[in-house]
Amino acid sequence: MFNSFYPAGRYNLNFDVCAMFLAGILFIFYITRPRVFQEKRTRCFLLLLFVLFVSSLCEFCASVMFNSGSYSGSSALDAVLTISHTAQVLLPYLLAVYLLEVLGFSRRITRRRVLLLALPELFLLVQIMATEVQSAARGAEPHVTQTGVILCIIFFSAVIWFYIGICLVVLVRSRRALLRREYISILIVLVAFWCAMVPQLFDPYLKATEFLVSLCMLGIFITLENDADLYDGATGLRTRTAIWRESQEIFDQEISSFVVSIKLGNTGYLSMMLGIPAMKELDREVGIFLQQYADDAVHVYRLSDQSYAMVLFQGDRDRAKKIAEEILSRFQAQWCLFGTNVLVPAQVWISRIPDQIPDEKHLNVFLDTRYDPAVPANALHQFDMLKSEARRSEVELALQRALDAGTLTVYYQPIYDTKEGRIHSCEALLRMHDEKLGNVSPEEFIKVAEQTGLIAKIGESVFEKVCAFLEREHPEQYGLDFVEVNLSTIQCMDPTLPMRFQRIMQSHGVKPQQINLEITESAVIHDEKTMQALLSTLQKIGFSFALDDFGTGNANYTYVMKYPFRLIKIDKSFLWGAEKDDAARAILENMLELVRGLGREAVVEGVETKTQRDMLCREQVRYLQGYYYSKPIPEPDFLNYVKNFSQRGSSQETDGSSRES
Ligand code: C2E
Ligand code: CA
Ligand code: CA
Numbered sequence: 244m245f246n247s248f249y250p251a252g253r254y255n256l257n258f259d260v261c262a263m264f265l266a267g268i269l270f271i272f273y274i275t276r277p278r279v280f281q282e283k284r285t286r287c288f289l290l291l292l293f294v295l296f297v298s299s300l301c302e303f304c305a306s307v308m309f310n311s312g313s314y315s316g317s318s319a320l321d322a323v324l325t326i327s328h329t330a331q332v333l334l335p336y337l338l339a340v341y342l343l344e345v346l347g348f349s350r351r352i353t354r355r356r357v358l359l360l361a362l363p364e365l366f367l368l369v370q371i372m373a374t375e376v377q378s379a380a381r382g383a384e385p386h387v388t389q390t391g392v393i394l395c396i397i398f399f400s401a402v403i404w405f406y407i408g409i410c411l412v413v414l415v416r417s418r419r420a421l422l423r424r425e426y427i428s429i430l431i432v433l434v435a436f437w438c439a440m441v442p443q444l445f446d447p448y449l450k451a452t453e454f455l456v457s458l459c460m461l462g463i464f465i466t467l468e469n470d471a472d473l474y475d476g477a478t479g480l481r482t483r484t485a486i487w488r489e490s491q492e493i494f495d496q497e498i499s500s501f502v503v504s505i506k507l508g509n510t511g512y513l514s515m516m517l518g519i520p521a522m523k524e525l526d527r528e529v530g531i532f533l534q535q536y537a538d539d540a541v542h543v544y545r546l547s548d549q550s551y552a553m554v555l556f557q558g559d560r561d562r563a564k565k566i567a568e569e570i571l572s573r574f575q576a577q578w579c580l581f582g583t584n585v586l587v588p589a590q591v592w593i594s595r596i597p598d599q600i601p602d603e604k605h606l607n608v609f610l611d612t613r614y615d616p617a618v619p620a621n622a623l624h625q626f627d628m629l630k631s632e633a634r635r636s637e638v639e640l641a642l643q644r645a646l647d648a649g650t651l652t653v654y655y656q657p658i659y660d661t662k663e664g665r666i667h668s669c670e671a672l673l674r675m676h677d678e679k680l681g682n683v684s685p686e687e688f689i690k691v692a693e694q695t696g697l698i699a700k701i702g703e704s705v706f707e708k709v710c711a712f713l714e715r716e717h718p719e720q721y722g723l724d725f726v727e728v729n730l731s732t733i734q735c736m737d738p739t740l741p742m743r744f745q746r747i748m749q750s751h752g753v754k755p756q757q758i759n760l761e762i763t764e765s766a767v768i769h770d771e772k773t774m775q776a777l778l779s780t781l782q783k784i785g786f787s788f789a790l791d792d793f794g795t796g797n798a799n800y801t802y803v804m805k806y807p808f809r810l811i812k813i814d815k816s817f818l819w820g821a822e823k824d825d826a827a828r829a830i831l832e833n834m835l836e837l838v839r840g841l842g843r844e845a846v847v848e849g850v851e852t853k854t855q856r857d858m859l860c861r862e863q864v865r866y867l868q869g870y871y872y873s874k875p876i877p878e879p880d881f882l883n884y885v886k887n888f889s890q891r892g893s894s895q896e897t898d899g900s901s902r903e904s
Contacts, residue, residue, distance in 0.1 A: 480544055
């Protein structure tokens, strides 16, 4: 039936022309993409297109020669035919290698097995060469007449079956890690690839194989190589979707791997000082820097504009550690963003799959962990999910014991007013001592309390203890305006909180003006509506507020300033950074300027030395908090401290003699 399209005994050139055109166009489109040479998968796809193009070109040339009748004894024709047949034979093998790469199978098989996979291919190549040599010697038209060629076709079909069969088995086994769309398209490609050989079996003059294979390639290009959801357009790094999919493969196939997680700090603040374009530039710069590590065995991901990750497939600890250390040392240097040099703090975490991260759920927890201001920046941290889970349960039990026994205590840390030279307020900070675990840092147990829901009870008990302290000791007589009480994000989501606080205050005869509630920046951006409703109710009752840990989250400052914050507490990392370099100093100065410009007062935390204090006094910062004045201390010590301070006045502050260690 196909013969009606072209004269009898003549090869049809049309399909080869279309195949050349299609393969050539796809090749050109594909090669202009970024990262094409970085990975085996993309290199393989490119090679497939190239081989297909060569194959159709040679087929075309050979057909022209045959049709013109000038083939007999031509060595040019022999050469063209040899290249064409070699290319044709390479196609199923390359397709199989490509699909196995897509299915993530190649990571699991040893080099020896890869070689075994190539054996049928080699056998076929030898067979082809032998046939070509024979046909050339006889000067005959090989496709139609030679039994060797028919044998070749049989072998060829068997080899195609072999490769298609392997791909089918792997496809079925890997279906969980694939999107439905991908699963179906690979299936279609495999069937279509096999079908591409069929027309030529019926009509050797048709020459449609290359064209049909080109259509398969177009299908792959549209479905499997359409990677917009797997690669970030701006940085070229892999996306969150990519890590989600690859992690399924890692855990399914138990590929032991290292994961490096990189968290950038102060990005919210940096973005408000430097602007969005500069942050995009930072993202791009970090992307370029991390991309240098990407290859087949190391995948680099951008999880958000302040969070990146790397997976080292079957990587060894030394390599993972070396990469992590190189990343850290890069972050110790400045980033030049449109002419402005900035230091960006980074925390780098390293962990191992599967012994430290046993499953996908825990991997997500690891990757979603935010930059933690409480954890040292520019340092390498080990993350062991199993150990941290065990520790978490221990802390939870200890917390429950402490709550039952009523042994949680509140310490107080003074806040100094530089204008009036007195202790103006103090911050209530919770302390936990457990017989088994010893002193547990509030950074740790507050997090556990939030995760387990114990925070509501704990927060209320802190509030109760502070009210009892105010009722019993009347610290206002020593000049204390109020006590700062920390509210956790979870507490802020509880609509019954104002009512319960009111009840506690009434029972102790305490006024809301004696308490200032500290709310962290991350809580403010957590749920805008709930927070606005809560703050307006608390404000009506008479409470005032401080914004805690300013600059560490990702908040937009105009948005944050809509809230009625009386004080803005600048995180200690900004002060400590400002001492070390001019860029960080400029950032701190800008922050203070910003707070002043908005008509609020700043409290700078973490004042430890006289140099820091002097610097902040020069900047006319009104309120200072830190070890230079006093660490958080138990209630009786704190009372003595404020009593002494109010009796002796500010003279003692200037020489720092009242510091407690
Ligand atoms: P925070 O609210 O930012 O509290 C200030 C932290 O900085 C305290 O750590 C304090 O001891 C520490 N600090 C103050 N000045 C200096 C200094 O000069 N040098 C150094 N190195 N550190 C200084 P602490 O007491 O360990 O509390 C850690 C965090 O735990 C608090 O950070 C707060 O987020 C949370 N927390 C503590 N008590 C409570 C509480 O009662 N409720 C809630 N929700 N969170 C609490
Ligand atoms: Ca606080
Ligand atoms: Ca703070």
